[in-house]
Amino acid sequence: MAGGAFAVTAGLGAGLGVWASSGGSPSGAARPASGASASAQASDVSPSPSPTRSYPMSRAPQTIPAVRSHTAARGPGWRPAHGERVVVSDASLADEGRLIAGELGLAYAGQRNDTRDGDLRLALGGAKGGGPESYRMTVSGGRVAISGPADAGVFYGTRTLKQEVHGGAAAPEGVVDDAPAKPRRGFSLDIARKPFSAGWIEDRVKELGDLKYNELGLHFSDDQSFRIQSDTHPEIVSKDHLSKAQVKQIVDLAASRHISVVPEIDSPGHLGAVLDAHPDLQLRNVRGAPVQGAIDISKPGSAAIVDDLLNEFAGVFPGAYWHLGGDEYQALAVRDPQASFPQLAAAARRAYGPGGTVADLTTGWLNGRAAVVTRHDRTPRAWNDGFYRDASVRPAPNIEVAYWTGKEIGARPPEDYLAAGRKVINYNDELLYYVLGQPQTFVYPTGRRIYQQWTPRVLRGTQAVPARYDSQILGGSFAVWCDHADAQTQDQVAAGIRMPLRATVQKLWDPGTPTMSWTDFQALAGRLG
DSSP: OOSSOEEOOHHHHHHSOOOOOSSSSOTTSOOOOTTOOHHHHHHTTSSSOOOEEOOOBOOOOOOSSOOSOEEEOBSOOBOOOTTOEEEESSGGGHHHHHHHHHHHTOEEEEEOSOOOTTOEEEEEOOOTTOOTTOEEEEEETTEEEEEESSHHHHHHHHHHHHHHTGGGOOBOSEEEEEOOSOSEEEEEEEOSSSOOOHHHHHHHHHHHHHTTOOEEEEEEESSSOBOBOOSSOGGGOOSSOBOHHHHHHHHHHHHHTTOEEEEEEEESSSOHHHHHHOGGGEEEOTTSOEEEEEEOTTSHHHHHHHHHHHHHHHTTOOSSEEEEEOOOOGGGSSSOHHHHOHHHHHHHHHHHOTTOOHHHHHHHHHHHHHHHHHTTTOEEEEEGGGSOTTOSSOOOTTOEEEEOOSOSTTOOOHHHHHHTTOOEEEOOTTTSEEETTOOTTOOOOOHHHHHHHOOTTOOBTTBOOOGGGGGGEEEEEEEEEOTTGGGSOHHHHHHHTHHHHHHHHHHHHOOSOOSSOHHHHHHHHHHHO
């Protein structure tokens, strides 16, 4: 309703939200004069037609993340009411329709062409050029219409609507046009060092979905434990683990929220749980001393067992992405890898000629594991310290860089990876790492600091890389690492990451300077729950 007036009849009070404000109070409607009696107010909703009522221009929705465009209009807005319907234009939107109907207490009416007052209609379609996560939401004439080029965008529109009507508020009249700035918006969880219950993870999936995240990373193999049931190598699985049935339930729930679960089996380091069951594959230095967590990549059995796991779990995690790890291989953390690990040096020369190095062999290992997951139509990624400066063998071009640190031996700035044409995902360890127990120099990140100092271009410290690289930065991920597993309970972790998650997704959805102050953003998060 773009006009300056809207005629209100008695029927509105029965089934249609009547306030233009997106807050909980009826600030958008005419009010009785100060001191007006209850009977006078009651007469305003009598069965006889009421006088024409003028509405102020609507305000933009108050949501996290904030919508990127709202065209204001005059009108009463929309509230869900018992008996009103959710209808869809296409059967492929049934899941989105049923979910929002259940959340708002509406009736799911399925695929319908007719319209009624109070309807929420979900439809495929949209402006040309809109990405699959874009959507348009129109609140007008006592109805809501949400459309997008794909079901993901329609889903995000329902998340905006759900937040708008939270606590009895109304969706404001007008049109929202919205889309994320970055296609990857992730949360990574270390379940290898600390077991998190399936129920806790499912609660995070629901929270992430409502915030328009689209990735959940699960780091489930490390030196301490291997946390998911394995049928090919049951001997490596820790006592406290998730069954494949539990994982399937998590994956299915995530898919219903348009979240891809990204598995990580880190190698050739961080394999202690695997090596506990296969000590013959443990890397040993020239003196015969074992190297914690490191597998001997010169042995054929090493690639065989890791590839068994990659192939097995490709059937458990059907998403498009796979994290190969690749970080902190201790063979390359010594002064002279060739002298310290002569078996690796010999294997490198056999594979790459007289000049072959341990760095070449390790890069070849990464490429081999990338080839395995690529055959399953997965896009691989690896930590930035798995890309070695001095290796003559280059990492496969399809491996994305998960940039987390600038503190490793031979550290390179983010621009080195970007200048080489790599696609990068931002895991900035100084701002986005929640490390239990705060070891070394880590401190728990705050939502305020992320909100005020971080953007996807801030890959290291607080300095943004040049804008010319923006399109190569696919997005970012907030991460929980459980170095000291008992430092916090599950509930404490959930509380501690609550505001950082909200601040992170705000900057991934729109990297610009927020219009809302941190104090107001925090208050909004409190109202939305």
